[in-house]
Amino acid sequence: MFLSETTSMDPLFLVVPLVVFLPLLGILVNWLFGKRLGEKAIGTIASLAVGGSFVVSLILLFALRTDPQGFSVPLMQWFTVGGLDISWSFRVDTLSVVMMLAVNLVGTLIHIYAIGYMHEDAIHQGDPTRYRRFFIFMNLFIIAMMILVSADNFLMLFVGWEGVGLCSYLLIGFWFDKGEGGIANAQAGKKAFITTRIGDFGLLIAIFLIFWAFGSLNFGDIFPRVGEVAANHPGLMLAITLFMLMGVTGKSAQIPLYVWLPDAMAGPTPVSALIHAATMVTAGVYLMTRSQALYLAAPAAQNVVMWVGAITALFAAIIAVAQFDIKKVLAYSTISQLGYMVAAVGLGAETAAMFHLVTHAFFKALLFLSSGSIILSLERAMEEGAQGSGSHATNIDPQDMRNMGGLRKKMPTTFWVYLVGALTLSGIAPLAGFFSKDEIIAAANNTNGIIFVVLVAAAFLTAFYMGRQILMVFFGKARTKAASLAKESAPLITVPLIILALLSIVGGAINFPGWLNLEHWLEHTIKVHESTFQLPVALISLSIALIAILIAWLIYGRKPLAESTSKDPLARSLGGVFTLVNQKFKVDELYHFLFIGPYEKLADFFAHPVDQGFIDGIANGLGNLASETGSWLRKLQNGFVRSYVLSIVAGIVIILIYLLVRV
C-alpha cells in the first residue's frame, strides 16, 4: 500500500502528509470525544490541527530553501486500471508550499476567530449542538484544500477540488433550517455545489483529454512533454485549457458561473472568510498557475482567460457598488478580485496572480471577519434591546449596511482593522493590495491596452464601493437601535483581526518591487517573467483609487444616510440603473429563464408524458392489446355447437383449398 521513497531527499520533506493527517486527527478527536470536551476544547483542537498544518508548511518552506526544485513524496497507490495509474503523492514545491502557507495561516486565524464567533452565532441561531459539527467541517475543508494544493496529479487535485466543494456545500448550508423561508441557506449551498459541478464537468473533460493526450495524469509526466504533444495535436491544448477554464469559472466564481458566490454568503462568516474569500475560490487560479505549461502552449486560451478575468473584475465591481448587504459587497468584491487573478494568469503574469492571491487572502479574510464582528455585535445588540425594552425588538437585518452607521466609536478596533482591509483592497500604497494589484495592472499595460483600461476601471469601482461601505457602516450616526447598542467584540475575535490587519499591511513585502521574493521563489516551479515596477502605472492606479474614495466621501460622507429606510444617494441620481445593478443585472433570473426553467420543463416532460405516458404506455398497451384480442376471440366461443362445427369446417376448407392449390 505504501510506496517506498524513491529519490534521496531531505527527510524533512517526508512530513508533508501531516498537512492532511493533522486536521484528520483533529476531526477524529472532535468527532469521538468532542461531545464530552466542551466548546472551548473543540475549537482549540481544531485550531491546533490547522496550526499544526501551518507549522508543517513552515518546515517544508525551510526544507525547500535548500532543495528548491521540490519533491514528490509518495504516500500510497490509489488505483491502477489499464493505463490509469493513480497514486497519492504529495507534491512539495515552491508553488504548493506557498498555497499551503497561505491557506494554513489564514485558516488557523479563522479557526481561532471562529471559536468565539461560533459560540455566539450558535446561540443566536438556536442550536449550540452544531458547534462541534462546524469545526469538523472546517477541518475537513482544510484536508480537502491540502489535498488539492499538494496533489501530484490531476486526479488527486480533482479529489481535493470536489472535497472543498463538498465542504463549501455543507458549510454554506450550515444553518440549514434558517434563511428565507427556512430553506434559503440550504438552497444557497445546493446552488453553489451544482454551479461548481457544472464547472467540474469542464475540468473532468480537461482531465480526460490530458490523459489520452499524455497517457498519464501526473504533473511530472505531463508538463515537460507539453511542447511535443502540442506539436502533434494542434488544437488539443486549446481544448484542454478552455475546458479547464470552465472548471475555473465554476470554482473561482468567474463569468458565467460566478452566481453561486454571492448566495454562498448564507454560510457563517468564518466560512465566507476562509472558503469563499481566502482559499477555495482561489483554487482555480492555483490550478491555472500549476498548469501554466499547458496555457503557454495555447495562446488563444490565454486570451480567453484574460478576457474572462478582466470582464469579471469589472462586472462584479459594478454590482458591488449597489449592494446593501455588507457581506454581499465583499462577495462581489471577491469575485472582482478573483477576476484580477484570472486576468493575470491570462496575461502570463502567474506570479502576480499568486501574489494577489496571497495578499487577497489576508485582506479579504480580514474584511469578512471584521464584518462578522459587526454582524455579531448587531445581533447581540438586537437581543439585548429586546430584553431591555421587554418588547419584541424590531427584527432588522443585521447584515444590511443601512441598518448600521456610526460604528466607528462603538467598535474602534473593528473599525481600524476594517479600514486597513478596505484601504488594502482599494490599492492604497503601501499596503499589500497596492503592490499585488499594481503588478497585474502593470502586466496588462504591457500586453493589452483595453484590458488595462478595464482593470483600472474596476480598481476605481473597488475603491469607490469600499469607501461607500466604510462610510455607511462606520460613519454618520447609528441608524437603528441595534447599531446604537453595538459593542466591540471580545479579544478572541479581535486578535485574529489585528494579526490579519498587520499581514495586510506588510504583505506587500512578499513580492516587493525590486526584491521580488515570490518571483524568485516560484521560478523553481513555473516560468516567470521578470516583472518591473512601472511608476506611471502605479501612480495612475493610486490616484484613481484616491479619487474614487474622494467621490465616495462626496456622496456618502458629507451627507450620511439619515434613516435606515432612506434611499441610497446613488439611487436618487441613477434611478433605474441603480435598481438594475442592485438586482445584480437579474442574471439569476436570466439563468433561471434560460436553463433551470427549461430543464425542469424538459425533465417534467420526460417524467410524465414520456416515461409514464409513452414508454410505459407502450408496455401497458401491448398488454391491453393482448387482453383485448383475447376478449374479442372469446366472443367466438359462443356456446353454439353449430358455430363450433363451422370453425371445424372452415379449417378443413382452408386446408383443402391450400392443398388443391399446391398439388
Next chain:
Amino acid sequence: MELVILTFFPLVGVLILVLLAPQQKNAMRYVALITSLLTFGLSLWVLSKFNPAGGINMAIELPWLRLANVPVEFYLGIDGISILMVLLTTFLIPIAILSSWNAIQEQVKGFLIFFLILETGMLGVFLALDLVLFYVFWELTLIPMYFLIGIWGGERRIYASIKFVLFTMSGSLLMLLAILFLGINAGSFSQPTLMANRQLFAGAEMLLFIAFAAAFAIKVPIFPLHTWLPDAHVEAPTSGSIVLAALMLKMGAYGFLRFNLALFPEASVRAAPVMAILAIIGILYGASVAFMQKDVKKLVAYSSVAHLGFVMLGIFALNQEGVAGGILQMVNHGISTGALFLMVGMIYERTHTREFSKFGGLWKVIPVYSGLMIVVTLSSAGLPGLNGFVGEFSILIGAFGSKVLGSPWFAGVATTGVVLAAVYLLKMIEKMFLGPVTNEANLSLKDLSARELATIIPLVVVIFWIGIYPQPFFNLINPAVEQLLQLVQSAAMVLH
C-alpha cells in the same frame, strides 16, 4: 466443490426454516440471518482460495443431461468478473434480511425462504458457466422476487410484480432461443467451449447478440426498457428493493460481460456505439426523471437507471478502464443504492410515507440517520473519497478514449450526467434533511437503533473503503478484464 457448497448453502437454511413452526418468527429470522452470514463466510473462503490471474477458478463440471447429443452440464466456475458479484451478493443478503427484521411480520417463514432461494439463484447466475444452467438460475431468481414484491409489497404490488416478471421473461425467453440456437450450432452449452468455437455461429453473431442483449438490457435496465423498475422498486418491501437494485440489476450487466462480450465480440464491437448511446440516454434521462419524482424511493429507483447507464457505457467502451470501471461501478451501485433503499426503508418504517412533502429538516431531529444518509447520497453522486467516484471516473475516462466508440463525444455527453446526478441527489438531501421541520409528526422521530446501525454501518465502511483504497478490487478485476478484452480487441482488429 467449493462453489457447489457456496451456491447451495442457503438451501440448508431453507430446509431448517421449513421445519420450524410458523409462530417461531424470531427463530426463523435468526436461522436465515445465520445461514446468510455463513454463506458470506463461505464466499470469503472462496475468495481466500481465489487466484485472480488464474482465469476460471475452482471450476466444477458435471454431466447433467444430454439432448440430441448436446450435453447440458452442471458447470460452475468463478473468475475476476464474477467473484465481486458473488461477494456483493453474500454481503448484502444478510443486511437485507436484517433490514426486514421488524418490517416483515406476516408470513415470515415464506419471506425468508424466498430470500434464501433468491440468494442461491443469484449465486448460481454469477457462477454458472453452462448457458442452460445459467438460464435455469436466471429464471430461478425471478419467482422469489415476484413473491417478495407481490406478497409483501405496497399497494400496487400485484401490478408491479407481474410487470416485473413479464418484462424479465420477455427478454429471457428470447435469450433462451439464442441459447438453444448456440447449442444446436456449436454442439455445446458451455461458455468456455463456445468461446473457443465462435466460428461455428459467427454468421448469426449479431442476431444472437441482440437476443442475449434483450434479456440483459431489460434487467439492467437500459432505456427504454426500464419502466418495470420504478414500479417494482416502489412496491417492493425494503429488503426486496435492496436485492433488486443492488444485485438483480447486476445480473443484467454481468450477463453482458460474460456472454455478449465473450461470445459475440465482433457484434459487441459493432453494437458498441448503439449501446453507448442508449446508456447515455439512460444516464441523462434517468437523472432527469429522477429529478421530477415526488417519492424518495422512486427517485432512487430512477437514479439506478442513470447509474446503470454509466456501467453500460463503461462496458461498451470495451477498454480496460471502461470495463474494469464498469465492474467496480456495479459493486458501487450495489452498495450505494442498496444503502439508499435500506435507509429509505428505515424512514418509511417510521413515518409510513416516502413523499418529499412530508419530510424536511430531519437532520435536526435524527442527526445520525441524516448524516449517514447524506454520506450514502454523496457516494451515489460520485464524490471523490467515496466509492462512486472511482468507478465513474474510470468509466468516463475509458469511454472518452475508447477506440471502439471512436469519439470522445460519448463520454463528453455522459459526463454531464455527473452534474445532473448532483442536481437530483442534492434535491433529495434538501427536501428530506434541510430546511425547517415542516411536518409536526416528524419531531418525535427516533434515531437509528442498534440493529439498524448494524445494517448500515457495514455498507458505509465499504463505501469509504472503495473510495479510499479501491486497489484490491481492481486487483481482482483487472486480469479477468484483460483476458476478455484481448478477445474483443482481436475482433475489433478484424472489423477495422
Next chain:
Amino acid sequence: MSQMSDLLTILPVLIVVTWALLLLVVDLWIPKQKKGLTALLAVIGLAVALGASLATSGSTTLAFNQMVVSDGFSDFLHILFLGSGMAAIALSYDYLKRMQIERGEYYVLLLFSIAGMMLMAQAYNLIMVFLALELLSIPIYVLSGFASGRSISEESALKYFLMGAFASGFILYGTAMIFGASGHIDFPGIAATLHAGQVNPVLFVIGAALLLVGFGFKVAAAPFHMWTPDVYHGAPSSISAFMSVAVKAAGFASLLRVFMVLFPGLADQMTPILWGIAALTMVMGNLVALMQTNLKRLLAYSSIAHAGYILMAFVSYGNKQFGSESISAALFYLLAYGLASFGAWAIVVAMEKDYGEGLFLEDLSGLGKRYPWLGTAMLIFMLSFAGIPLTMGFWGKFYLFRTTIQAGFLSLALIGILTSLISVYYYLRVVVFMFMKPGEKELQVNPWVGLVIAVTAIAVIAMALYPGVFVAWANQAVMLLQ
C-alpha cells in the same frame, strides 16, 4: 406366429378390458355406500396392467397380422395412460361422493376408455385406429354427462358427442380416401405402396388432411378446439382432468404414429398446414385463456395452448434428421404436461364446492396463505405450465423449442416464445389469487386427492432435477417406433 404371442402383445389392453368386464359384473354386488371398493378394484386392475406393461416392455412385436404393434412408443404411452387412469380414479372417488353421482359404471367406463387409448397407441392398422378411437371416445362421452340431471354436464356431453362423432366422420372418410389411394389399410402396406409410388396422390393427400382434422379435434388443436373449454367446463372435474391428459395423449399417439409411419413423404404438403395449426393453436389458446375467470375453462384453454406447443415440435416430423427428435420431444412434453395438468386439476377437484361451483379465480383467494403446501403445489404446476425452471415444464419447452429451432422453424419458435410470455401472465394470475389476495376459504382435501397433488408436485420438481433419464426414455420410445 402363434396365438399366444399375439395375445401377449396386447396383454395390458387385454387385462384392462377383462378387468373392466368383470368389474361391471362385480359392481352389481357392491352396495351403494361402498363404491370405494369398485374404485379400489379398478385401481388394482390398472396396477396389474401396468405391471404387465412394464413386464412386456422393451421388445418390438407385431401381432394379429400386423394389426397391432408393441414397441417403445406404445410402452411409453401405456405407462402414461395407466398412470393417468389411476390418478383419475384417485381424484374421482371423493369427488363423485361429494357431487352425489357415485355409481360403479363410472370406473368401468374409465377402464374401457383406457383400454381404447392403449390400443390406440398400439394400433398398426387403420381399422384398429378407428376402433380404438371409438373405444376411447364413447365411454368419455358418457362420462362427460355422468352428472345426470346437471344441465351443464349433459350439455357438455351432447356437445362433445356430436362434435366427436363429426370428427370421427372425417377420420373415417379420410381412411376411406387413403384406402382408395393405396389399396391398403394396414400401415406396412400403405407405407410400401407409398414408397413404391403407386398411390393416387390427390386422394392420399386429402385422406391425410382429413385424418389430421380428426386427430386435431382429439388433441384440441385450433381451429378444431372449440369443444374443449365447454366440455372441460361441464364435465365432472375428474373426467376433465383425465381428458386433458389421457385423451390428448391418445390423440397425439395416433397422430404421431400415423404421420411418422404413413405420411413422412407428405411432409412438403403437411408441414405448412401443421405450421399454421400449431401457430393458431398457440395463439388462440393463450390469448383466450388470458381473459378466463373460471379455473376449469382456464385450464381448458391452457390445454389447447399446450397442444399447440407439441404441434410446434411436430411440424418438423418429416425431417429425416430430426423427425424422431420431434416425436421424442412431444412425448417428453406430454409427460411433463400430464404431471402438472393432473396436479392442477386435482386442486380444482379439491376446490369444487357443488357441481360446477366454487371454481372461479376469486375462490382461490387466500388459499396459499392458509394452506401453504397446497399453494406451493399449485405454484409448481403453474410454473411448470409456464415453462419456468426448475420444473419439468421448463425442460419440456426447452426440448420442444430446441427441436423447432433445429428444424429451422425460427418464426414458429418466436410465436411460441411470444405466446409463452402471454401464458406467464395468466398462470401467474392464478398465483396472484392464491397468494396475494386475502380470503378465508375452507377446504377439505381428500387424502387421495392430496396424494395426487403431492406426487405430481414432487415429480414435477424432482424429475426436473435430473431430466436426462426421462429424455432418454422418450428417445428410446421413439427409436423403437415402428
Next chain:
Amino acid sequence: MPTSFFLALSAIMFVLGILGVLLRRNALVIFMSLELMFNAANLAFVTFANQYQLLTGQIFVFFIMAVAAAEVAVGLALMVAIFRNKGSVDIDQLNSLKG
C-alpha cells in the same frame, strides 16, 4: 358404372352430412346427418373395395356400422336425458357453456 360415380355420390353425401350438421338445430336431425357422413364413408370404402377387389374395405364397413350402432345408443341416451331436463333437443338452446 365407373368408380368415380360412386365416389361422387359418396362425396355429395358427405357434404350433405356436413351441411346438415351445420344447418339443422334439432339434435336428432344432426345425428342423422352424422350417420349420413358415416355412410358416405361406407360407400367410399365399398367402392374402393370393389375397385381393388379387396375384402378389407368391406370389413371396415362392418366395423363402422357396428361402432355407429354403439354411438347411436349413447347418443340417443344423451338426448333422452337432455329432453327430460329441458323438454327439447334443440341444440341452439344448449349454450350455457361459453366464453
